[in-house]
Amino acid sequence: MDYKYMPEPYKVKMVEPLRILEKEERLEAIKKAGYNTFLLNSRDVYIDLLTDSGTNAMSDRQWAGIMMGDEAYAGSENFYHLQETVQEIMGLKYVVPTHQGRGAENILSQILVKPGTYVPGNMYFTTTRAHQEMNGGTFVDVVIDDAHISDKEDVAFKGNIDLQKYENLINEVGAENIPYICVGVTVNLAGGQPVSMKNLREVYELSQKNGIRVMFDCTRYVENAYFIKTKEEGYQDKTIAEIVKEMFSYADGATMSGKKDGIVNIGGFLAMNEEDLYHKACALVVVYEGMPSYGGMSGRDMEAFAIGLKEALDFNYIKHRVEQVEYLGNKLIEAGIPIVRPIGGHAVFLDAKKFLPHIPQNEYPAQVLAAEIYIESGVRTMERGNVSAGRNKEGKEYFPKLELVRLTLPRRVYSYAHLDFVAQAIINTYNRRDEIKGLKFSYEAPVLRFFTGRFERL
Template structure:
């Protein structure tokens, strides 16, 4: 009989010791970090759920692949292996490696956006919107309304684009002002929510009808494919590989952070089908990243990324990955802890407004909750609310997202169910004394991407 939660589909070959600091040491550490978990040192964190970006455990095959690194300055054979792998699994014609996903975002935004353009997307992501706005674009959120409601657990694809919103933007500003739609699969800040194949097709049809490119944020495309396989009719017997390939067949390119669904510690790439855009991108990658055949990466890292792409398509791997999130979510849900539902593919997103109902949004409840979780347990998490949303580039006013969340992000192949038990028990204990958590105020606010390096004090 198959168990509800199967054991990890891997054996442990190497270990890294973990240490839990005492309560007083954790108090001192978070104060020294300005109540910003990004500024904690890694050795101060017991279980690190800050991000799944580059925090993955690589396989024995990937580690073996590192030893085959061809570190030639130009024409590395590892690049050609990566290029062949991306073409096979993603289907795009041209591949430009970059040091990580935001390198690809920078190139795409710089080459396609003119001041005054509009870029629609199914909810913003921090670095993506930064590069779009830096190049003069106006971001427009065209995600379905249900994505902004953490309690709507009856919508299996909360990452879907609202086609009527997309059409309204085209009618309002004109298709010539929209260089592309940014389609994230999955949608990080909505709670790791997926996009259905049916919606992808509809977005593609509308966009291409008006001469608008469809550019994916492909960072967690394998997780999105898993949800299509398990939630969308007609795909239950289709392989993850074939679902990924079909998803991308409706688009014109993608940006990719290899630090997520390529299961590596560094790397990314930009894919396009347009030869002219590819030629421009290769000229730009030389300016900012490196030669078009390495893009800021060592040959060994490109080899690990190519191997990781193949490993990520394994159903047992991705099923366990997503079920770890579900396991943690169900434990918290049973205790009444408020969170975004349904559970996403890479993290549990605590509803900080529901958790800390005594705090106003301007008191940064998600930032305060993330700090309190560390203080309580040594578990590092991340704010995803008003701080991450930043300020309007024109008015200077805070963006006030409806979702004010704390992200508990599970690295790939790193932690076991026992680690997640500790996380759940710690948060449940904190929830029972949540009224003791104080709000925060700015001590230092950077001019952009403030969540990375900003500092706070308690009110």
């Protein structure tokens, strides 16, 4: 018997009621929010696809772990459980907890990034680049060119580092001026695209040869491992845990937001193999986060985090997660909606340039589209284009090749019926695309403007 899709590999124990506003109310809500979906009140949102960061549904075992919280100010038992779990799964020696991923980025950047240094990476991420630039560094994109082409679908690993670009940078600026290479697994702003094991191995070998650290942004490393298992030759019979262990053997450390593949609502860490780096990180975590044994998290949060890291390695869990994203993406492809291909691991990304070709990039088509989807349906999505890219050191806008709207699926939250509704909302918006107009800033924050910026219609 053929099934349209396999149902969720879990059953519901608790529910949260949803409500949808009338269209006039949605118009008023988005106008009040300055046409920025980040500034909407959650009570005014029907289906929330803004992010998968901290919006996950925890398991019964995680909730049981919450009751095991050791809230000691120093030496919490839950920290040791989290530390042992990271060491077991990733093989990294030292763990410094933080309140979330950007706390780890801040500490790493303050220690290693100095004025005049360069940090290569496979496409920028907003907060990561901001921390690097605030410490005087320069981010350099060394992802393969295909990653910037939204409809290039015959490339299985669009998150790969271009080794020639990386080597050219080393020769140009000198290895001594590159404190580390930041490898995102997966690459968020390319559309949730994975990096192959072969590429990770080659990047590590080139880095070791030149004395450069390899630091993963491992926020969605389990999704990356799933793609390696299903797309890369020689890994079909490997478990997710085995693939993860090999992935991290090609890294010197990592930053992580536990709010994604940790399946929790808060938490993160900076992990590394280098003892001197660890001691420096411990000194800074006290200043910005908390004691090295809690780093901005409560004991109960660390316990849920440790349990979630283990649950995320279950193949049935990650298969369902990625297949939900594929289901939504394929429904949009069938309807002729332009999206990033191949479909990534955590979200479907709409190509706003092709969706709204009459709106120039300086009128922020992705921001426009996210607002219009909300007006159409009450579904909240996120801009990932010119607004997110921000401005360079001279104050000029970046105008990235990819102008995207991200439809991000929280883990273990929505059903396929919710996804059918989302797909129809996108189709309805597409059918009236010619009547949609651009936006201009009415308020622009100096850093990470996409979080708090406000707009008005042209």
